[in-house]
Amino acid sequence: MIRRAGCAGLVCGFLAAVLAPGQPLAGQRNFVSCPIVRDTKTVPCFLAEYEGELYFLGIQQDITSDFHPPQLKHQVLVEGRVVEGPRICGGIPLRPVSISVLKEVNLACNTLLPAEPGIEAPPASRGAGPSSRRLETVSAPREPLSGRQEFTVLYSFNDDYLEYAGNRTVTEATAYAKRIGASSVKVSGYRATTLLSSGDRLVEKAGLAEKRAQNIATILRGLGVAGVTLDWKSEPEPGDGQTDPSRRRVTVVVTP
Amino acid sequence: MRRLLILFGIALTLSAQYQNSFKITWIEPGSNVILPEFDAFDNSNGTLGVLNASGPVNTEGHPFFTALGSNKRACVNCHQPTYGMSVSAASLLDRWRATDGKDPVFAAFDGSNCPSLPQDKESSHSLLLKRGLYRIPLPWPPRKADGSPKKVEFTIEVVRDPTGCNTSREYGLQSAQPTVSVYRRPRPAANLKYVLSGGQPIVLKTGLLADVDPETGKPVSMNLMTDAREATLKTQAISAVLGHEQARVVPTPQQIDRIVQYESQVYVAQMAHIFGGPLAVPGGPAGLGVAALRDHPAGVLGDNESDPVFGLFTAWKGNDYYRSSVARGADLFMNRQFWIRDTAHINSIGLGNPLKRTCATCHNAQMTGQDLSAGWVDVGTTNFPTWTEPNTWAESSELPVFKITCSRDADPHPYLGRIIYTTDPGRALISGRCVDVGSIVMQQLRGLSGRAPYFANGSAKTLREVVDFYDRRFDMKLSDEEKEDLINFLGAL
Missing domain, CATH: 3.30.1330.60 (OmpA-like domain)
Incomplete structure (x- = not known):
């Protein structure tokens, strides 16, 4: 069973039905949890807690980013690898990280933390205001494909x-x-x-x-x-x- | 030279307007008038401009201005130049009083709360007269192009029916032809090159194929209707003639072409403020006025610093009270950050919930402020608990309320789950998808001063009420001065 705060109701029931024993993994953090949003003076950071530790998932970007943030009102499946180095937004960074928003609404997932001095988001390619660049709608030219x-x-x-x-x-x-x-x-x-x-x-x-x-x-x-x-x-x-x-x-x- | 003449004409017309304030013009079908290249109409904010970019329009025999069906209506009944090619609730009330309710705009089919009601009573047309809402009867379940029923992900029950139409044995969900009646504002039939631009093969918000133009096979913008149910102006015109005008035969290709040609060259924008004077002036904001709409390229993303949605307003940052207020409003629209939360098809498409952004994130298409991608969004106007209706049951409630129950197999609505109370399921009545319940296609923001009330359900009587809704919905914490600036900005568009 999942043993975390925020896993409740229908989602827990669903997870219980599909889980079976396996082996833990070193250096990898795969877990289901409520996301936590922390505001900063620039863009918000997205975090998640697992077994008493806080992990940094990523920051708000735009739709073209590889990182698509989780959503409040939903649990998130986090699959990421711990990266050595300083914490970001208070969390241990996971890279690469895959984020899956679980479909069922979970009203318990509703933590939005205010900005605090000393907690800053890493530089973002796009801030919270209008973009400083035009959104690219055309892929950069690359070698023409051939064969299968x-x-x-x-x-x-x-x-x-x-x-x-x-x-x-x-x-x-x-x-x-x-x-x-x-x-x-x-x-x-x-x-x-x-x-x-x-x-x-x-x-x-x-x-x-x-x-x-x-x-x-x-x-x-x-x-x-x-x-x-x-x-x-x-x-x-x-x-x-x-x-x-x-x-x-x-x-x-x-x-x- | 031609542009100079148009500018001269605009100046003359505006001058005449100031001397002849609150001129009301209602074009009746078959009135055989000639519409000038440029005309101006007073409204409570100032003067609205209407530009026929192809030159004067002779309405005699013109299918947009001629009743093609059985109820004596024409397109112009609900798309009046005076009211920004839509129609205002106030003008409808005037019309009711002037004609004792006999104007074809009040046709029983959709100009009343329900055809089963006594048509001579004002109360039977209350949604049109108070909120500018027409009844939109939609088949349930929705149909594919070949007429077969679509697979749907939810059931729909009527839990409140103030108009009586959804529980009517003749017109309702349990009738021989099951129908859902929702009530919506007519969208402006103007500035349409912008509305139709931006079609992509795959809809960003759904990851599914976009609808295509049945003639060309090319993807369409899906921004044309409240629920994106019509692909092109042609299909919309045919549907409107058969529906709103109750025609028994399909209009001819020539008639449809003329309707589309006319609609495609009309531009509408506010031209002057009642105290601030002309808006489209040399050296002023380049996005204001009808000529700017005619000349600007369509399909350009404006959510950026260098080339914003409605252009730069720096020229108006100064001491003039009105102009500086408009400029501050433009800044707020582009730059004021707030938490966009729980908005299906914005937060749920990979941007995260909440999203710290600005108005221009969603209202991102240059010149109109629609969404450049297919723009249906559940901003919360129709779904409980953020809907615009009273939050407790009340005798004064005007719109029907439906209970939507989504199947266990379907993806739920991302923020409301599988049981949703709504006054208008919006796009979901066409797609049959639970995630679309309450999603409404964004409207263009031009000519607003001429066509109150606002939102698809006509719930905001004024621009102040629009701004108040967003302030509440997203906890924007706008000051009274900021609200005034936003209102002045929106009113200038």
């Missing part, structure tokens, strides 16, 4: 929402498949397991692999990609506690 290509769309835990990065990946796959007149475009969906630091396992819901694959295939076809086939793996990918976020995915293999 595999594109991978990653997801938050138990989610099929296509985030900004996935949106760009699908757009790139579409452009490539159309440019080369692909002979086949194979979409494969997966769901996965997360091994928590407690040793318990958290498994994504049944049917999610199919739904993820269907969504991507629908988009590709809708954007005019021909020859799209799809499959999905109904059984969840195993969790190792280190690379679990990379297995919550859809792959798109484009063959000339």
Whole structure:
């Protein structure tokens, strides 16, 4: 069982149903908790507590950032690696870190701390006011792709929402498949397991692999990609506690 | 030379307006007037400008100004140039009194609270007369393009029905053609190049395919309607003629083309303040006035320091009371930080909850302040507990209340969960998705002075009430002076 404040009601019931014993992981922190928001004189920091220790997850950026902050009113699944060095915003930094907002509303997750002298957010590419730069809507030029290509769309835990990065990946796959007149475009969906630091396992819901694959295939076809086939793996990918976020995915293999 | 002539015409018209304040113009269908290239109409804040960028418009036989259906209505009934190509509640009340309720704008179908009510009674049209709301009957469940029912993620129950329409055996949810009636303001049919710009193949807020133009197959902005249910001006016009005008046949392609052509060249903006004088002046803020709207490129993101949403107002930072207030209001709009919280399709799309930002984060499209991406957002106007209606049951409550129960399999509304009380499920009535309950497409912020009341449900009688709502909703802690500045700024748009 999850043994943390803030795990209550429906979410705890859900977790209890899917957890099974496992092995703890060194240097890795995988846990479910309420996020904590700390204001600063610039942008807010997002933190989370686990077994009496506070961890720094990241700061508010914009939609193009790799870090998508957690949300109050929701628990968050944190999967990150402890980084040696000074604390940030009072928390031990985790890098890389994957953030998954759990879907069910949890009103207990509502901690917003005021700014305090001496606690500063690291520099942000975008402040809390209007941007000092224009939001980039076009990818930087890169080497043209050729041959068989595999594109991978990653997801938050138990989610099929296509985030900004996935949106760009699908757009790139579409452009490539159309440019080369692909002979086949194979979409494969997966769901996965997360091994928590407690040793318990958290498994994504049944049917999610199919739904993820269907969504991507629908988009590709809708954007005019021909020859799209799809499959999905109904059984969840195993969790190792280190690379679990990379297995919550859809792959798109484009063959000339 | 042409621009000089237009400016001269604007000056002359404004001058005439000052001498002839509170001129009221209501164009009736078939009145066969010629609309000038530029016209100006008084409102309580000053003068609204309407620019026909293609030149004067002869309304004789023009399908926008001609009744095409069975109820004697035309598009112009609800999209009057005088009122920013929308219509104000005050003008509707004037119209009721002038025509003893016989104007086709009060057609039983959607100009009354419900067609089943006695149509000669003012109380049967109370939502239109008090709040400028038309009944929008939507099929339930929603339909796909081929007419088949969409899969929906929630059930809908009527828990309060002050109009009687949602529980009506003839018009309601349990009728032979199950229908949900919601009540909404008509959006301005102007500045539409901005409203239609920004279509992306994949909707940022949903991660799903955008709707496409059925003729071109290209993605559309999905910012056209309160619930984004129509893809293009053409589909909207056809739907409006068949619905609002109760036509029995589809309008001809030529009629639709003329409607779309007219709508696509109309620009509306406030042109003068009642005390502050002309707004679009040389050396002044470049974003004010109708000519700026005509000339500015559409689809430009304005949430940045160098080229903000409505341009720079530095020229007005000085001693003039009104102009400096507008400039401060523009600064507040762009720069005043507050916690944007619990707003579905803003906080829930990877930006975090709460989000420390400004008005311009969401109202980010240059010149109109809509969202450049498909802009449906649950800011809280329709869903309990932040809705604009009384928070306790009251005889005076005017809107229906629905109970939405989302299925266990569906993603819940990100901040309200699976049971939601709402006066208008908004986008969810089209998408069938629980996460969309209460989400309403952002409106453009131009010509506001001519078309009160505000919000899709007409709940804010004044711009002060709009600002007060946001102040409460996001705990902005605005001072009275800041509120006045924001009101002056919004009123100048």
